[in-house]
Amino acid sequence: MKKVLIVEDESLVAHHLKLILVGAGYRVSGIAESVISALSIIEEQRPDLVLLDIHLKGELNGIDLARKLTESNIAFVYLTANFQGTLLEEAKSTMPFGFIVKPFREADLLTTLDVAFYRLQNSLEAGRQQEMELSQKLKDLKNSGGNVIQRLLKVAHHLQAHIPFDYLNLIIRGSEGTYRSCIGFLRIGFDEYQVLGNQEFLKITGIATEKLISASELLPIVKKAKFFNADDFDQLCNQNSLSRTIADTYDFESALLFPVLPGNPEIIRYEFYNRKGNTYSQLHVTLLSRLINTLGNLLETDKYISTVDELSQSSNDIPLPVRIKDRIDDFDGIVGQSSSMLSVLDQIAIVSPLNTSVLVLGESGTGKERVAKSIHALSTRKNKPLIVVNCASLPANLVESELFGHEKGSYTGATDRRIGKFEQANGGTIFLDEIGELTIDLQVKLLRVLQEQEIERIGGKGPIKIDVRIIAATNRDLELEMEEGRFRLDLYYRLYVFPIEIPSLRERTDDIPALTEHFITYYSKKYNKPIAGVLPEVLEQMLDYPWPGNVRELEHFIERSILMSKGPVITEAKLQKNATNKGKPNHYSDERTKTIEENERDYIVNVLKKCNGRIRGPGGAAEIMGLPPTTLHSKMKKLGIR
Ligand SMILES: Nc1ncnc2c1ncn2[C@@H]1O[C@H](COP(=O)(O)OP(=O)(O)OP(=O)(O)O)[C@@H](O)[C@H]1O
Numbered sequence: 216m217k218k219v220l221i222v223e224d225e226s227l228v229a230h231h232l233k234l235i236l237v238g239a240g241y242r243v244s245g246i247a248e249s250v251i252s253a254l255s256i257i258e259e260q261r262p263d264l265v266l267l268d269i270h271l272k273g274e275l276n277g278i279d280l281a282r283k284l285t286e287s288n289i290a291f292v293y294l295t296a297n298f299q300g301t302l303l304e305e306a307k308s309t310m311p312f313g314f315i316v317k318p319f320r321e322a323d324l325l326t327t328l329d330v331a332f333y334r335l336q337n338s339l340e341a342g343r344q345q346e347m348e349l350s351q352k353l354k355d356l357k358n359s360g361g362n363v364i365q366r367l368l369k370v371a372h373h374l375q376a377h378i379p380f381d382y383l384n385l386i387i388r389g390s391e392g393t394y395r396s397c398i399g400f401l402r403i404g405f406d407e408y409q410v411l412g413n414q415e416f417l418k419i420t421g422i423a424t425e426k427l428i429s430a431s432e433l434l435p436i437v438k439k440a441k442f443f444n445a446d447d448f449d450q451l452c453n454q455n456s457l458s459r460t461i462a463d464t465y466d467f468e469s470a471l472l473f474p475v476l477p478g479n480p481e482i483i484r485y486e487f488y489n490r491k492g493n494t495y496s497q498l499h500v501t502l503l504s505r506l507i508n509t510l511g512n513l514l515e516t517d518k519y520i521s522t523v524d525e526l527s528q529s530s531n532d533i534p535l536p537v538r539i540k541d542r543i544d545d546f547d548g549i550v551g552q553s554s555s556m557l558s559v560l561d562q563i564a565i566v567s568p569l570n571t572s573v574l575v576l577g578e579s580g581t582g583k584e585r586v587a588k589s590i591h592a593l594s595t596r597k598n599k600p601l602i603v604v605n606c607a608s609l610p611a612n613l614v615e616s617e618l619f620g621h622e623k624g625s626y627t628g629a630t631d632r633r634i635g636k637f638e639q640a641n642g643g644t645i646f647l648d649e650i651g652e653l654t655i656d657l658q659v660k661l662l663r664v665l666q667e668q669e670i671e672r673i674g675g676k677g678p679i680k681i682d683v684r685i686i687a688a689t690n691r692d693l694e695l696e697m698e699e700g701r702f703r704l705d706l707y708y709r710l711y712v713f714p715i716e717i718p719s720l721r722e723r724t725d726d727i728p729a730l731t732e733h734f735i736t737y738y739s740k741k742y743n744k745p746i747a748g749v750l751p752e753v754l755e756q757m758l759d760y761p762w763p764g765n766v767r768e769l770e771h772f773i774e775r776s777i778l779m780s781k782g783p784v785i786t787e788a789k790l791q792k793n794a795t796n797k798g799k800p801n802h803y804s805d806e807r808t809k810t811i812e813e814n815e816r817d818y819i820v821n822v823l824k825k826c827n828g829r830i831r832g833p834g835g836a837a838e839i840m841g842l843p844p845t846t847l848h849s850k851m852k853k854l855g856i857r
Contacts, residue, residue, distance in 0.1 A: 217332060220244040220262035222253045222280065223294065224272045228317070232266065232294075235321050241328075250275035254283065264331060265291040266315075269306065278302075281309040286497040290335045292327060294319075308493075313708060323704075330708040337712045341569050346502065349377055353509045364398075364410060370513060371400040371408060376561040378499050380487040381554055382465060386434070388483050397431075397457070401465070404552050405560050420464045430457040437484055440503060442471040442495035445845045452831075461488060463831045468492040468845050473503045475511030482511055490554050492845045547589035549582060550733045553723035559586065562715045567593035572665065574650075574710045575688040577717030580767030583688040586715060587646040590686060599643030602636050607649035614657060616673055625674020637670045637683055644684045650710070651691035651702060658703045665709045685710070720762040720769065721855040727757055730766060734773035735785075746777050749785040756788040761855060816854045819847070823856070 219241045223229040229246045236243050244262040247253035249272045253265070265284055269277035277293065284291045292313040293306055306314070312331035315324055352373045356366055371383045383400045399411035411419065417427060435455055443451040448469050452459040461467065467488040474484040485503070487495070503510065546560055566573055567590050575583040584603065591601040609617050620635030636645060647653075653661065664670055665685065669678040687710050696702035720726070731749060739746040749757070762768055776785045822836045829835045830844050837844040 216240065216242040217264070218242045218244045218260065218262045219328070220253065220256055220265045221246045222248075222250075222265060222271065222277065223268045224248040224270070225268075228268075232324070235324060236266075236328075239325050239328075249273040250277075250280045250283075253280055257284075257287070257289065262289065264312070264328070264335065265289060266328075267291050267293055269293060269295040269302065278305055278309060281306070281311065285309055286501075288498070288501060290331060292331050310496075326705045327708075330705050334708060334712055337571055341571055341713070344569065345377065345565060346505065349373060350506055350509060353506065353513070357509075357513055366513065367398065368400065368408060368410065370510075371402075372406055374485075375402070376565050377502060378471065378487050379489060379494060379558055379561060381467065381490050382461060382488040384461060384486040384488070386483040386486065399461070402554075402557065405546070405557060420460050422460055427457075430460070437472045437474045440471070440473045440500045442469070442497075442500060444469045444493045444495060446843060448492070448845060449843050458486070458488075459831075466490055466830060466848070468848050469494040471495040471499055471503075473500070473510075475507055482513070485510065492849060547585055547592050548733075549585050549589055550730050551723065551726045552729060553718075553725040555718040555723050556726055559715060559717055562713075563589055563593065566590060566713050566715070568595065569713075570684055571712050572685045572687070572710055574712075574714045575686065575717065576693075576714055577688075577690060578719050578765055579690045580765035581717040581719060582766055583690075583717060584646065584648060586717060587644075587648075587686040587688060591644040591646075591684075594644070594684070596643045596684060600640055601644045601646065602640040603646045603648065604636050605648045607652040611654070614653070615660070618657070619660065619670045619672055620675075621673035622675050625672075629674070632672075635670065635672065637664060637681055638679065640683045641681050642683075644686060647685065647687045649689060650687040651689040651693060651696055655701070655703065658706045662703065662706045662709065665706075720765045722852065724758050727769070728754065730769055731757065731773060734770050735777065738774045738777045742777055744777055744780065745783065746780055746785060747783050749776075749788075753785055753788045756790060760788075760790045812854065815850070816856060819851060819854065819856055 219236055221229050221232050221236075221243060223232065223246065226246075226248075229248075233243050233246065244260050245256040247256055251273060253267075256262075257265075265280075267277045267280060267284075271277055271280075277295070281291055281293075290312045292315060293311050294315045294317065296317040312334050313327040315327050353370065356369055356373075359366060359369070367385065374380075374383070381402050385398050385400075387396050387398060396413050397411075397416065399416060401409040401411060403409055409415075413427065417424060422430075434457055445468075448462070448467075451470060451472075452462050458470065462470075465488070467490055469489045469492050471487040471494075472484060473487070475482055487499075489495070546563065549556075549560065551557070551559070563586060573587075573590060575586050577583050587603075588601065591597060604618065606614070616629070616633060616635065618635050618637055620633050620638055621629050623629060623632045647661075660670075664681070664683070667678070668682065669680050671678050693702050693707055697704050697707055731754070735746055735748060757769075757772075764771075772788075772790070773785075775789075776787070780786075819836070819840075822839055823830075826834060826836045826839065830837050830847055832838070835844070837847045840847060842850075
């Protein structure tokens with residue numbers, strides 16, 4: 216029997232909830248009125264799920280408890296009368312398994328709980344499977360061949376998908392058991408890294424050897440795994456000059472430091488750094504803690520030390536990228552090496568072999584269909600069909616028959632039996648693009664497919680079992696659609712088991728050169744016009760343009776330019792002048808008064824120009840503006856500033 220703890224300070228509501236839950240077959244572990252009493256009940260009998268009001272008696276509120284629940288890996292669903300503004304944002308950041316708004320209907324409460332348990336089960340299974348695979352891969356490394364650097368690279372790459380990082384710094388023990396040196400792995404492609412031993416580190420960061428030695432001597436001891444986001448990250452940089460040097464060099468915004476066991480012969484700790492703020496959570500720490508023995512014992516001391524030293528002494532000025540050959544090398548032609556796109560590729564790699572549904576989110580033209588195709592191609596269903604359905608382009612009166620099929624004579628005009636898209640996809644995958652366009656009726660039917668794995672043809676004699684993986688996509692804000700009653704909450708949460716959010720092109724301008732090259736190669740071949748590239752000033756304009764139509768617009772731009780080009784390079788960028796960085800056309804004239812956002816953007820760009828683009832450190836843009844670097848970074852991201 217599933218155990219639910221109710222945390223609610225209104226006694227009438229709490230008892231009403233208890234009655235409903237018991238009636239529906241749940242066991243109620245207790246009713247707590249405050250965070251303190253909730254914690255003591257949790258310690259005595261660990262519930263499977265906590266139903267949690269946000270406003271509670273005492274100093275701590277439901278969100279404080281939620282943070283502790285996340286740390287202890289206990290699922291929870293919020294229950295509240297009021298979810299406005301920042302409270303909702305704060306609540307969402309704690310990763311709840313659902314929300315219930317008071318006053319609630321019994322049916323909605325039970326559906327939300329049902330969905331929460333479904334998601335919990337799915338995430339537990341998926342998590343367990345991923346963890347087992349990771350643990351096995353790491354154990355296999357101990358006996359694998361190759362030199363130690365290659366082995367450590369593999370460790371980095373295996374961890375990558377589970378603990379996202381742009382830079383992994385390993386602090387290595389010396390022969391006397393003290394700190395000896397660092398070895399860093401900077402991610403530069405899906406499976407490509409630059410390896411930085413001490414010498415390379417000195418060259419790239421430009422710091423003096425003595426400074427590195429003193430930073431190493433003063434390196435704080437880390438006894439317990441800890442993650443640093445936002446202000447905590449700034450504090451870490453203030454206290455630890457090695458971390459600061461790394462953060463300043465590569466513009467990192469968050470970190471996770473993970474010490475392995477004290478008796479470990481080789482590695483002292485793993486330090487993960489990320490360009491995105493708020494990357495790390497207790498879930499990452501918990502995963503690493505379960506792998507602690509394997510992570511500490513990957514090398515053989517004497518062999519290792521000599522190899523790192525040799526590598527350091529023989530290196531070039533800039534370390535050459537090293538590529539790891541992994542089984543995953545086919546992302547269906549997805550081009551992109553920006554950190555945010557690499558994290559999309561990591562998620563594809565994680566979810567492909569599992570059987571879970573995937574929800575791909577992103578603006579129009581960001582590559583959602585490409586991602587869906589890639590997931591199918593990397594799954595065990597790859598030799599079975601992938602059926603693509605655009606829900607927006609199906610005529611309203613035919614959608615049901617298109618999706619589920621019909622029997623001959625089931626309605627006027629049904630002259631033959633039709634096999635629907637779901638049946639066509641049997642054994643394989645169905646990609647439902649523009650899912651937000653489905654009517655509520657069809658959403659209910661889709662929900663049934665997800666729950667029961669069966670469909671019913673129109674006019675059919677009964678349900679037909681099918682085995683289809685669903686990948687859905689939308690460019691709509693589904694949460695808003697739900698609030699406004701156009702999208703069903705239960706379907707949303709069932710699809711939301713594994714969301715992949717593709718960033719807009721203006722949020723990853725680093726990818727523009729590679730995408731440009733990719734499309735030039737493709738279209739110059741297609742039109743038989745040998746074009747070598749674009750002029751630097753054209754590329755400059757392309758980097759400044761907000762690309763409201765994303766990659767599709769960039770692709771069309773290159774195709775058009777190649778068709779019109781008279782020479783061997785693209786010399787002109789005919790880009791819509793008044794496109795805004797919000798992805799929507801700007802209808803105002805140039806003389807209009809600028810918005811606060813635009814003024815803020817201009818101000819930041821000007822300061823950045825003055826500091827030669829440097830954000831952190833003395834004289835950096837953050838210091839001049841009096842802002843923590845992390846805050847400046849998130850403002851820049853929001854405003855689409857590179
Ligand atoms: N990362 C990428 N690398 C290479 N090509 C890409 C990439 N992303 C998108 N494209 C190309 O851009 C075009 C649009 O991509 P796609 O149709 O997958 O976008 P979408 O998000 O599904 O669009 P919509 O929301 O309009 O359905 C396609 O021609 C696709 O091949």
